[in-house]
Amino acid sequence: MNLYKYASPATFYPLAGKLIPWFAIPAALLFATGLFVGFFIAPTDFQQGDAYRIIFIHVPAAWMGMFLYVLMAIYAGIGWAFNARLSSMMASSLAITGAMFTAISLITGAFWGKPTWGTWWVWDARMTSTLILLFLYIGFISLQAAIDDARRADRAGAVLALVGVINVPIIYFSVQWWNTLHQGATIRLLQKPTIRGSMLAALLIMLAACWLYSVAVVLIRLRCIILEREQNASRFAEVGV
């Protein structure tokens, strides 16, 4: 079987349609299981009480936010270098999901910080760099939104995403040094005393659920983008766009 044929939006469109349920349904099931284990089975933390349970959403969201940015840059780069339209479309559809997860991790972080640290926001290195990551996502999305020509939007986005990827480690370390140079050790995440089995299980299940959810949503959005851009191709006439 020649897998490369799926690099064409026209052949990928029906494949994506068939794949979506295979990701969406397990995602829903795993979300339900993960939340159940996280909220009812995992024991209450003796230091933080029940407030710690927000990490079951916070930590996977933060991981996805960072991971999806790199993935987006890779897809955008491939799309630019090899002129692969589908790859560029993939980058555009990843951007919004990535921005959403980054925003979720910031918001849930604030909800966790209020009862635990007593404040909504601390200029902690991790929080600051996550905030900047959100700014980078916003820059990418608004650049693509401002360009009418799809090809130019793809390529301009690719340049920006790649410049961003080179800059992300620099920003991360600069923020970390800024933080430690300015003030002594601020409140850190509590050193986790060997995390309990059920807590770890809930965390991993939620991570898997976020993964599957991302794949499903990105594929749905990809199908929309394909329809929007290829609406003149006869292949899609039957869909009635």
Next chain:
Amino acid sequence: MLRWIVWRDLMLAWRRRADMLSTVFFFVIVVSLFPLGIGPETQLLRTIAPGVVWVAALLASMLSLGRLFANDYQDGTLEQLLLTPQPLFLVVLGKTLAHWIVAELPLVLIAPLVGVQFDLSGETLWILFVSLLVGTPVLSLIGSVGAALTLGLRGGGVLISLLVLPLYIPALIFGAGAVEASVMGTSPSAHLSLLGAFAIVSLLFSPWATAAALRISLE
């Protein structure tokens, strides 16, 4: 080639002196607004001065970046420059250098004067000058990528700040950090070295990215 581009852009800027001056006055006015908003207490002013001057420099560079390629784009010169046999890298480097001389160097020169308003000591003013001298090329270099990407787009002026300001953060942190270290009486050399390293990295990468972005925008 490089010299020719720089010379040409400097001549053009000289013929439109008002543009250059408006950026400088913007910088001076923004910096002067902060004491009015915060209060004239000297201890507080000394503490916020590094951040205020640096943030004002970042914002002032936003104003001038739009002009980096826009005029040449409108009259078609940029297209001709793209067709020259010389590498586009050099063209971009020349234009960025000219932008730095026209838009950033005046800020660097006037910054110590503005710093006096914040009751900074002589040595701190010197560090402020050095940190801006090392750091402002970063603003021109990274900014040129944003300017090339937003060339000819509607709302390009606001868009460019969304793209470029987050990428400026390391320069802001190290630049303002150096001045602040000096205010606190510690050595600013660590911050200045890191700022220099960041400047070198952006010198290596940004002209390539800008050249690629120009080709995309002019297709």
